[in-house]
Amino acid sequence: MESHLSINEVAARTGLSAHTLRYYERAGLIAPVARAPGGQRRYATSDLEWIGFLLRLRETRMSIGHMQVFARLRGEGTGSTPERRQMLESHLVEVEASIEAMQRAARALQAKIEHYRTIEASLQTATQTTGRKAPCP
Amino acid sequence: MESHLSINEVAARTGLSAHTLRYYERAGLIAPVARAPGGQRRYATSDLEWIGFLLRLRETRMSIGHMQVFARLRGEGTGSTPERRQMLESHLVEVEASIEAMQRAARALQAKIEHYRTIEASLQTATQTTGRKAPCP
DNA sequence: GCTTGACTTGGAGTGCACTCAAACTTCTAG
DNA sequence: CTAGAAGTTTGAGTGCACTCCAAGTCAAGC
Numbered sequence: 599m600e601s602h603l604s605i606n607e608v609a610a611r612t613g614l615s616a617h618t619l620r621y622y623e624r625a626g627l628i629a630p631v632a633r634a635p636g637g638q639r640r641y642a643t644s645d646l647e648w649i650g651f652l653l654r655l656r657e658t659r660m661s662i663g664h665m666q667v668f669a670r671l672r673g674e675g676t677g678s679t680p681e682r683r684q685m686l687e688s689h690l691v692e693v694e695a696s697i698e699a700m701q702r703a704a705r706a707l708q709a710k711i712e713h714y715r716t717i718e719a720s721l722q723t724a725t726q727t728t729g730r731k732a733p734c735p
Numbered sequence: 736m737e738s739h740l741s742i743n744e745v746a747a748r749t750g751l752s753a754h755t756l757r758y759y760e761r762a763g764l765i766a767p768v769a770r771a772p773g774g775q776r777r778y779a780t781s782d783l784e785w786i787g788f789l790l791r792l793r794e795t796r797m798s799i800g801h802m803q804v805f806a807r808l809r810g811e812g813t814g815s816t817p818e819r820r821q822m823l824e825s826h827l828v829e830v831e832a833s834i835e836a837m838q839r840a841a842r843a844l845q846a847k848i849e850h851y852r853t854i855e856a857s858l859q860t861a862t863q864t865t866g867r868k869a870p871c872p
Numbered sequence: 873g874c875t876t877g878a879c880t881t882g883g884a885g886t887g888c889a890c891t892c893a894a895a896c897t898t899c900t901a902g
Numbered sequence: 903c904t905a906g907a908a909g910t911t912t913g914a915g916t917g918c919a920c921t922c923c924a925a926g927t928c929a930a931g932c
Contacts, residue, residue, distance in 0.1 A: 605879075616879085617921055624882090625919095636928045638879055651847070657840040662919065676854065683851035686844050693841050697834060703794040704830050707823050710788070714820035717813065742909075753909085754891055761912095762889095773898045775909055799889065873932105880927065886920085897910065902903100 603641040612649050619649075625662060627652055627669050648672075658693045740778040749786050756786075762799060764789055764806050785809075795830045 605616045614622070619639075622628045628649065631639045655665055668685055671678040742753045751759070756776075759765045765786065768776045792802055805822055808815040 615921080618919085620880085621920065636879080638928080651843070654840040654843045657836050658844065676858065679851045679854050679858075683848055683855070686848050686851070690841060690844050690848070693837060693844070697837050697841065699794050700830060700834050700837075703791040704827060704834065706788070706791045707795065707827050707830070711820055711823050711827070714816045714823070717816050718820070721813065721816075752891080755889085757910090758890065773909080775898075875932085878928085881925090883923090885922070888918085890916085892915070893913090895911090899908075902905090
């Protein structure tokens with residue numbers, strides 16, 4: 599297990615800030631990271647992979663609280679895979695519902711945009727036919 | 736313009752709490768609502784429609800700050816449709832990116848779930864072939 | 873040795889989006 | 903007329919997810 603990346607290198611690679619990396623470790627989302635002799639963090643490749651997965655969870659709006667539970671289960675080893683799978687499955691149900699809600703809402707925004715285009719076109723027409731600026735009714 | 740619904744009726748219809756409806760009004764997301772003689776709010780059908788649209792914006796994670804700008808533009812009348820359309824268009828770009836990110840992340844979760852299933856199956860097989868409970872390695 | 877810059881810690885602070893509290897006033901049913 | 907439900911206001915409080923600060927440590931270059 600290679601252990602070589604500094605906190606700022608990991609920040610650059612993951613897009614998380616060094617602040618947030620320390621915060622995640624303090625919160626128990628990341629297991630205590632290996633340290634160089636002087637106490638500085640040295641992240642292993644496996645840490646990077648785990649942080650990547652945490653980012654997938656964050657992208658799907660899993661709360662820190664749920665991630666804490668998930669990380670704790672992960673720390674308990676292979677025996678906790680059923681619980682972890684169930685957590686992901688029920689989270690995925692919510693995520694898919696949320697994606698559909700966003701898609702529906704996005705279509706409503708699209709419709710509103712079209713509506714505005716129509717209004718703008720008719721205002722433009724009014725200006726052209728009367729030869730004056732559109733009044734403010 | 737019918738003006739008849741009380742705040743709790745609107746809360747029931749929209750899923751927002753009465754607290755939140757007052758907060759939105761104070762924040763300028765909803766224009767001052769008509770009042771009954773005693774000062775109680777009486778929402779018109781047009782208010783309901785607007786609140787519905789605000790909910791679409793909220794579902795797509797538009798911030799209160801942006802909604803305030805949008806609501807202010809709306810209050811300025813038809814002349815502001817180009818700005819409103821541009822706001823929605825650029826917001827929609829973000830929303831679509833966010834939907835795609837969530838979909839990618841959801842596929843990663845799905846893959847992890849499959850991975851867990853595989854692990855569970857092999858643990859189960861080990862238990863069956865050896866006739867004992869899975870040890871904790 | 874000294875400076876510079878990257879790192880460490882615990883605790884405090886920030887911004888967002890609500891959410892509630894306190895002290896009222898008003899409406900409705902009996 | 904009265905009880906109680908429902909509404910009003912302003913300002914304060916909450917929970918989340920960071921984000922920053924102060925005071926200190928450590929390694930490398932001059």
